[in-house]
Amino acid sequence: MTNNITELSGSETSDLQMITEGTKSHHLIYKGTKFIYSNPTNGNFVYKCHEIRCPMKIKVDKERHEVLGKAGTHVNHAGDTPSSPRCNRSNGMSGGKITSTPIIRKSKSDNKTKDGDGFTTVIDIDATDPTRDAPPLINETCAQAYKSVINPESHNTDTHLETKVPEQQEEFLFKIRYEEMSKLKDTLIDKIVEKERIIVRQETEIETLKGKIRSIEESAIQVEDIKRIEDELEQTKNTTTKLKTIISTMEAGWEVDKLELEKIKSTPTEQQPGKSTNTPAMKKTQNxxxxxxxxxxxxxxxxxxxxxxxxxxxxxxxxxxxxxxxxxxxxxxxxxxxxxxxxxxxxxxxxxxxxxxxxxxxxxxxxxxxxxxxxxxxxxxxxxxxxxxxxxxxxxxxxxxxxxxxxxxxxxxxxxxxxxxxxxxxxxxxxxxxxxxxxxxxxxxxxxxxxxxxxxxxxxxxxxxxxxxxxxxxxxxxxxxxxxxxxxxxxxxxxxQNEYFEVRKHNRYTEHNTNNNYRSGYNHTYNRYNNHKVKY
Missing domain, CATH: 3.40.50.1110 (SGNH hydrolase)
Structure with a gap:
């Protein structure tokens, strides 16, 4: 029904009034009918008729001062009167549903309320109000008090004392309303606590999932580090092997150098006068x-x-x-x-x-x-x-x-x-x-x-x-x-060369029944060393 709301030009906004209930609850009165909040739409608000089976809806602006559109018509209303509030008596009980109606608007100088709407709050007793089970005297008194509040013109000042609600009955009504508000408050608190528990549980699950993601990322990084370390280790092993070979070669060279130095030290460098150093081996070399x-x-x-x-x-x-x-x-x-x-x-x-x-x-x-x-x-x-x-x-x-x-x-x-x-x-x-x-x-x-x-x-x-x-x-x-x-x-x-060939005829690399003789180990037909690619 919200999508079928007919837009208005603003000519009917003067019939809109907002009634507040306490500090948070409120409803609207439009053309003598009570509308309660339904849902938001595109920055505005949709209100529906307070009657459960009535499809009538209106769309108002954010400030709830102007009617922007409406949808449906009023149907399924019980005991409608154009100038009186609607009471649901479908259950046949004497204590009907009491609603609120606006009173005369006060001047700006007199209105100092917090919301500045200039409306007087009237008690709204729900259809499920426990007063339905109250004694008949209380119900009649409540009905009379309600009528006196809604239509003050129909009562003379002379009958004001007769329709006045006794103080005990008024206290009883406020006590019932207070108990309802307390129960509603407790219910809302329980819902809020449950939502907070759900939020805390979800936050815990989110943190757990984040921890798992971090562990997976760390494991992937560790695998990459392990591969890199293995490559470095392999290179280090190769370098170490080369260095060991070089060191062993140098050590062998040092040993040879030591031997040569010892020989040089033991060999006399100058010939002493009067002595001959010629040995038979040296004489043989000199010849x-x-x-x-x-x-x-x-x-x-x-x-x-x-x-x-x-x-x-x-x-x-x-x-x-x-x-x-x-x-x-x-x-x-x-x-x-x-x-x-x-x-x-x-x-x-x-x-x-x-x-x-x-x-x-x-x-x-x-x-x-x-x-x-x-x-x-x-x-x-x-x-x-x-x-x-x-x-x-x-x-x-x-x-x-x-x-x-x-x-x-x-x-x-x-x-x-x-x-x-x-x-x-x-x-x-x-x-x-x-x-x-x-x-x-x-x-x-x-x-x-x-x-x-x-x-x-x-x-x-x-x-x-x-x-x-x-x-x-x-x-x-x-x-x-x-x-x-x-x-x-x-x-x-x-x-x-012929004799050499005769000796090598038995060589296994020589082809049989041919004249391809073995040429000192270099047979071009087959040689298992031909494919060696070793650099010496």
Whole structure:
């Protein structure tokens, strides 16, 4: 019904009056009919007829001074009179429902009420008022008092004393009203307390849910922190492993340095006058022919070491074991091969200079022996002025499969340059032991590098480096001693390639029923070491 309210132009607002009941309760009188509060609508208020079955409604403004619209008509009214208040006597009881009507409006100077509406409060007894059960005398008296209040004009001043309510009956009415208000107050207080309990319970549930949300967020943050800490821990472990390897290598180097210092301290630096320090070993060394035709007096000799990662750290060790007029230079690239030796910029060398090659580790089972030989020959021919010391490939520790290929590789290189006077072959496998390797079983530790440096020093030091003649048996024996090999017995068997092939026919890498002979371990058809991608 609220949506069907008809808007008015304001011509009927003069018929609207508001009656207050106590400090909070009130109702409206519009055209002689009582309207009670129903609901708010769009900033205004809707009031409905006090009769329960009547659909009549009106819409008023916020101040309740103007009627903005109305809906429905008055129906289902019992005993309606235009000039008198409506009393509900549907129950047939003598004490009907007493309502309030406005009295004459007072002037502004006389009206000092709090709400400023200028209305007089009249007692409104509800239909469920306990006075219905009061004695008939009280009901009649109440009805007469009600009529006298509503229509004062119909009673003369002479009958005022007759219609006056006795003081006891008036006290009884006010007592009943007071009890009703007390009960209503208690009921409202109970409802308010219940609402407060519900609010407190909901606030507690909200706080509990917030705590759960915070715990879930904290757990998610903790998971992210754990993942980050695990990544940092993994990086720390890798760094620690690398540092341990470096420390172990440095410690081995320190041990070698200590041994060298002890040797230097124990060796006399100056010869005392009147005493001869020539020993049979020194006399034998002095009889050797010095390589490079050194001139009288110390002259600068450049020693260039080229190769892969085996060269790392040899510059300081070799420089400490050679005289001061030796300039040691190291040029290396980890993982490099023989064909990359030409890329090193070593400058020009004189006849007295020496080049030490430590390469080939990364060519075993990866580069054909033919290409390796061609690369070495090209390098030797481009540096044929100076002496070239070629260090063979060191064996691996605890790896017999690849070691067989390394031995074949070294043998091919030795046979290739055995008749070259400018090339000296050194085999480090004659002095290296299993304790001379780092844990990767490939690189040498400080002790192994110290042994390798001693071998190179004994070969190129002044008074120990000798020429390698080409033909005589005596010089071949001497060359065998210098290279650390067994004595040559003077009876060299012809090293025919066909004989070598006959020995290797049983090799499992050779294809059967074909002419693809095993070529010193470098079979291009199948080799299980071809796919290794290890950087040495």
């Amino acid at each position: 050797k022919v010095h390589y490079g035709n050194p001139k009288p007096g110390p002259s600068r000799i450049t020693v260039s070491m080229l190769g892969d990662s085996h060269v790392r750290g040899l510059e300081a060790l070799l420089g400490a074991n050679l005289p001061k007029h030796y300039d040691v230079q190291c040029h290396y690239k980890p993982g490099s091969r023989v064909e990359e030796l030409h890329a090193f910029k070593i400058g020009k060398h004189t006849e007295e200079d020496i080049i030490v090659l430590i390469s080939g580790t990364n060519d075993v089972s990866k580069t054909s022996i033919k290409n390796v030989k061609e690369s070495l020959c090209k390098f030797v021919n481009s540096n044929n002025v100076c002496t070239i010391v070629m260090v063979l490939v060191p064996l691996r520790r605890n790896t017999n499969n690849i070691n067989s290929h390394i031995r074949d590789f070294n043998k091919q290189i030795s046979n290739q340059f055995k008749n070259n006077e400018k090339v000296i072959i050194l085999d480090p496998n004659t002095i290296l032991k299993s304790g001379d390797y780092v844990p990767d079983d490939l690189h040498l530790n400080k002790i192994g590098k110290g042994k390798l440096v001693e071998m190179i020093r004994d070969c190129i030091a002044p008074g120990t480096l000798s020429k390698k003649p080409s033909n005589t048996t005596q010089n071949k024996r001497q060359q065998g001693k210098v290279n650390g090999k067994r004595k040559f017995d003077g009876k060299r068997k012809p090293s025919s």
